[in-house]
Amino acid sequence: MTGFLIRRILQAIVVILGVVFIVFLLGKLIPGGEAAAALGPRRSPAQVAHFNLVNGLDLPIYDQLWRYFWGLLHLNLGYSFKNNEGVKELISQRLPKTLTLVGVSTLVALIIAVPLGILQVVKRYSPIDYLLTSGSFLFYAMPPFFLGFLLILYFSFDLHLFPVSPPIDSGPLTIFTDPRAFVLPVITLSAITIASFSRYMRSSMMDALTQDYVRTARAKGASPNRVLYGHALRNALIPILTLIGLSLPAIASGALITETVFNYPGMGLLTVTAATNNDIPTVLGTTLVITIFTVAGSLLADVLYAIADPRIRFGSTA
Amino acid sequence: MTLPDEATPPLGPEDLLGPVAPAPAGDIVAPADVHAMPEGGEVSSVGGMGRQILRVFIENKLAVVGLFVIVFFILFCFVGPLLYHTNQNNAELALNANQNASPGSGDPLGTDATGFDMLGRLMFGGQASLIVGFASAFVATVIGVVYGAVAGFVGGWIDAIMMRFVDMLLSVPVLFLLIALVTIYKQSEVLIIVVIAFVSWLVPARLVRGETLTLRVREYVEAVRVMGGSRTRIVGRHIVPNSIGTIVVFATFQVADSILLLAALGFIGLGIPAPGTDWGTMLSNGVNSAALGYWWEIYPAGLCIVLVVIAFNFIGDALRDALEVRLQRN
Numbered sequence: 001m002t003g004f005l006i007r008r009i010l011q012a013i014v015v016i017l018g019v020v021f022i023v024f025l026l027g028k029l030i031p032g033g034e035a036a037a038a039l040g041p042r043r044s045p046a047q048v049a050h051f052n053l054v055n056g057l058d059l060p061i062y063d064q065l066w067r068y069f070w071g072l073l074h075l076n077l078g079y080s081f082k083n084n085e086g087v088k089e090l091i092s093q094r095l096p097k098t099l100t101l102v103g104v105s106t107l108v109a110l111i112i113a114v115p116l117g118i119l120q121v122v123k124r125y126s127p128i129d130y131l132l133t134s135g136s137f138l139f140y141a142m143p144p145f146f147l148g149f150l151l152i153l154y155f156s157f158d159l160h161l162f163p164v165s166p167p168i169d170s171g172p173l174t175i176f177t178d179p180r181a182f183v184l185p186v187i188t189l190s191a192i193t194i195a196s197f198s199r200y201m202r203s204s205m206m207d208a209l210t211q212d213y214v215r216t217a218r219a220k221g222a223s224p225n226r227v228l229y230g231h232a233l234r235n236a237l238i239p240i241l242t243l244i245g246l247s248l249p250a251i252a253s254g255a256l257i258t259e260t261v262f263n264y265p266g267m268g269l270l271t272v273t274a275a276t277n278n279d280i281p282t283v284l285g286t287t288l289v290i291t292i293f294t295v296a297g298s299l300l301a302d303v304l305y306a307i308a309d310p311r312i313r314f315g316s317t318a
Numbered sequence: 319m320t321l322p323d324e325a326t327p328p329l330g331p332e333d334l335l336g337p338v339a340p341a342p343a344g345d346i347v348a349p350a351d352v353h354a355m356p357e358g359g360e361v362s363s364v365g366g367m368g369r370q371i372l373r374v375f376i377e378n379k380l381a382v383v384g385l386f387v388i389v390f391f392i393l394f395c396f397v398g399p400l401l402y403h404t405n406q407n408n409a410e411l412a413l414n415a416n417q418n419a420s421p422g423s424g425d426p427l428g429t430d431a432t433g434f435d436m437l438g439r440l441m442f443g444g445q446a447s448l449i450v451g452f453a454s455a456f457v458a459t460v461i462g463v464v465y466g467a468v469a470g471f472v473g474g475w476i477d478a479i480m481m482r483f484v485d486m487l488l489s490v491p492v493l494f495l496l497i498a499l500v501t502i503y504k505q506s507e508v509l510i511i512v513v514i515a516f517v518s519w520l521v522p523a524r525l526v527r528g529e530t531l532t533l534r535v536r537e538y539v540e541a542v543r544v545m546g547g548s549r550t551r552i553v554g555r556h557i558v559p560n561s562i563g564t565i566v567v568f569a570t571f572q573v574a575d576s577i578l579l580l581a582a583l584g585f586i587g588l589g590i591p592a593p594g595t596d597w598g599t600m601l602s603n604g605v606n607s608a609a610l611g612y613w614w615e616i617y618p619a620g621l622c623i624v625l626v627v628i629a630f631n632f633i634g635d636a637l638r639d640a641l642e643v644r645l646q647r648n
Contacts, residue, residue, distance in 0.1 A: 018486035023498075030502050141627035143578055143598065145585045146620045149605055157609060252491035257582060271494060272586050275501045283501050287494040295489050 001313055004306055012299045016292055023288045024068050030280060033057065037280045038081045077285040082277050087285035090270060095289065096172035098266035102255050104175055105186045106244065109193035114240070116194070117201020118233065124206070133202075136195035144254055148188040148261035155184060165263040189258040193251060200243055201236065208232040238308050245301030248294040374640040381636030384629035391626055395444035404438025406593070428614040430604065439600060440618055446596040447623070450511050450580045455572035457515035462522025463565055467553050469523070470530025481527065484520050492517050493582060500588045507590055510583065514576050522568045529561040563641035567634055574630035581623050597623050 030037050035051040043051075052058045056067055071077075077087035120129045139147070156164045166174060166181040175182045208214060209232050217227050256268030263269065267286050274282035306312045375381055422428075426437050469480040487495075499513045533539060534557065542552050558565075577597075583589045584598025595603075597619045604615030 014482065015486050015489050018482065019490060022486060022490070026498055026502060137628055137631060138624070141574070141578075141624050141631060143581045143585070143601070143620075143623055145582070146601060146616075146623070149601075149608070149616065150620075153608060249489060249491040253493035253582075256491070256493050256497075257585065260586065271497055275497045276587055278501060280498075280501055283494075283498045287490065287498050290494055291490045294491060298489070 001306055004312055005303060008299060008302050008306075012295050015295050019288065019291045019295075020069060020072060021065070023284050024065055027068075027280070027284055028061070028064075034280075037278070072288075077288070078281040080274070080279055080282045080285075082274070082279040083282070087282050090282060091267065091285060091289055094266050094270050095293075097170065097264065098255055098259070098268065098290075099293070100172045100175050101182070101185065101189065101259070101264065101266060102251055104182070105189040105255075106193065106251060108186055109190035109197055110240075110244070112190070113194045113197030114201055114237070116198040117205060118228075120198070120202040121205045121209070121232075122228070132198065136199050139191045139195040142191075144188055144192060144257045145261050147191055148184070148258060151184045151187060152261075168265075170264065185258050185262045185264060188261065189251070189254050192254060193247060196247065197240065197243065201240065204236040204239060205232050208235045211235075238305065241301050241305040241308060245298035245305075248297045248301075249291075252290050252294050371640045375636050378632075378636040378639065380632040384632030384636070387625055387629035388633070391444060391622070391629075392448065395441050395448055398441040399438065402438060402441070404435040404442075406434060406438055406442045428612070430600075430607070430615050436614055436618060439595065440597075440622060443590075443595040443597050443600050443619065444622060446507060446590045446594060447577055447580055447598070447626075450507065450514065450590075450596070451573045451577040451626075453511045454514035454518065454576045454579075455569050457511065458518035458572055458576075459522050459565060459569045461515065462519035462568075463526050463558060463561070465519065466523040466526030466528075467530050467557055467561075470527035471534055471549065471553050471557065473531075477527070481524075484523055487517075488520050492579070496579065496583065497586065497588065500583065505583075505588055505591055507594065510580065510590070514579050517579075518572055518576065522565065522572075525564050525568060526558075526561050529564055530557050533557050533560055563637075567638045567641065570630055570634035570637055574627040574634070577623065577627055577630075 027034060033048075033052075034055070034057060035043065035048040039047055039051060049058075056064060059067070075088055077091065079085075080087050080090060083090060116132060120132050123129050152164055155161045162183050163181050166185065167178065170178075170181070175186075205228075209227075213235075214227055214231050217231050222230070252268075255266065256271060258264070259266045259268035260272045267290055271283055271286040271290075274280075274286070428436050430436055430439060465480065465484075469477045495517050496513060499516065500510065503509050503513075530553075534552075539552055539556055542556060580589060580596055581598030581601070584596050584600075585602040587599075587602070589599040589602075590596045600619040601616050601623070604612070604619065607615040608617075
């Protein structure tokens with residue numbers, strides 16, 4: 001298991017270094033250079049030269065990469081000229097809010113999707129099964145922002161059940177102290193995840209039911225419930241940890257949409273506002289930080305997988 | 319559709335030996351005819367197979383429904399404007415048009431906040447959504463197939479580096495990468511196609527690399543190699559055609575995903591720039607009006623996106639089932 005973990009951590013570090021490099025390159029690919037992005041269309045050549053000199057943009061490219069990397073190690077994510085504030089300062093207030101929203105939504109999605117998948121297996125090929133399958137098709141096809149709008153139109157405007165958006169001054173923990181304000185965002189963010197997780201759960205359990213160990217358990221006289229929950233479910237649950245890890249980038253994209261629909265000031269809304277203001281340093285900074293956190297999240301999911309799966313827990317090789 | 323004979327993963331010895339066409343022995347064939355002859359695993363001479371796949375596809379009722387929906391929307395968006403003339407880019411319109419008119423009075427689906435006729439707008443925006451969906455799925459598939467086939471065929475450390483690069487890009491949340499690219503390069507329809515393709519080629523690259531790894535050790539590839547076939551010929555005429563099932567299924571799902579990505583960009587305000595539009599931008603623009611009770615400004619566009627995406631998913635699922643015919647046949 002130690003070998004598996006070390007290999008997995010090294011892999012995550014390589015991925016993060018690669019992403020740092022990609023984001024660095026994106027910054028270099030701005031037409032006209034970073035000076036054009038910062039100084040705007042009415043820049044003079046003298047201003048550009050001065051900007052490049054002050055920010056070290058006249059240095060050779062490998063020197064710039066090293067300085068960028070060195071800056072990142074000191075948590076220097078660049079400077080937002082549009083907000084007149086460091087990107088790190090902008091992100092540090094918003095990142096925790098996104099993390100709690102994503103965490104709670106993923107947990108809710110799991111709590112709903114796993115029983116749904118089991119229900120579909122228990123009632124397989126029944127009307128309920130077909131209904132739930134069609135439902136997952138529908139939620140997969142519906143753009144999340146459309147779902148968010150519909151929820152706001154019905155539950156906020158027509159029924160006045162939930163507020164249109166979480167309070168303006170929400171902190172990262174408001175989701176626990178004022179859950180009512182977060183019902184609609186959490187539904188919006190978890191809908192697609194529920195659709196894909198429950199589909200996976202269904203096929204994974206159906207697959208487990210055809211395995212030899214299930215036939216053995218039946219032959220030994222285990223009750224249908226014991227076969228279903230003791231054998232099929234336990235084996236189908238472990239891979240879902242990997243699925244969560246793989247889904248994290250998609251969930252982060254979903255959070256961007258959800259935060260924008262519900263005006264919740266997290267990383268996603270920050271990115272969208274920066275994009276509409278043409279604030280490239282902030283867009284690149286949020287992209288880098290959110291990617292580092294998704295990679296870390298996938299790593300965590302794999303560690304949990306290693307702990308949960310006895311074949312890795314007791315084996316020396318993965 | 320025609321499909322290759324040999325793309326199944328190895329099932330058993332007799333399965334491997336059975337359908338492999340005997341290599342041209344070279345005793346009677348003139349040199350010029352070699353190129354016209356079917357080599358093992360080539361796409362020709364699969365009439366029975368193609369018909370069988372077609373039958374499985376048609377038996378799947380959802381897929382036929384999906385196909386009808388897509389044909390309907392293509393006709394609606396591209397032929398519709400020829401029959402139903404509306405003004406979709408006139409600046410004068412804003413000055414004297416009736417804005418937010420309810421459906422019925424001269425405009426079957428009402429007008430939006432600028433005064434555009436909604437039915438005509440749906441056709442106009444649908445053109446962009448469909449073109450971007452098809453074009454970016456096509457570009458993504460081509461890039462992914464070439465990249466994956468090269469990585470899998472070359473192998474070794476080049477393969478390892480190429481695939482680590484795919485892992486890196488895959489771990490960046492798609493929308494963040496998309497927004498960064500669209501912000502850096504100013505948005506236009508062509509740029510949006512390229513950019514959506516750029517974030518979508520990773521999955522087919524992985525799939526095709528996997529197929530290539532199993533195909534490159536198959537007998538007919540060995541045979542081509544022994545006969546002196548070049549690498550380009552092996553990849554281009556044997557490996558890629560034999561992965562065509564995987565590729566087609568991926569491309570179908572990708573059209574749906576590209577349409578959803580464009581809708582997300584439209585919602586953020588980075589979709590097709592005015593005076594053009596797309597379904598996502600229409601939906602996003604209609605939100606404030608919908609809150610005032612003008613429901614016709616969001617539901618039709620939302621319904622179009624959902625129907626088209628579901629239709630492509632139905633077709634993709636059916637194609638995947640139909641192509642597994644190859645597994646069931648022996």
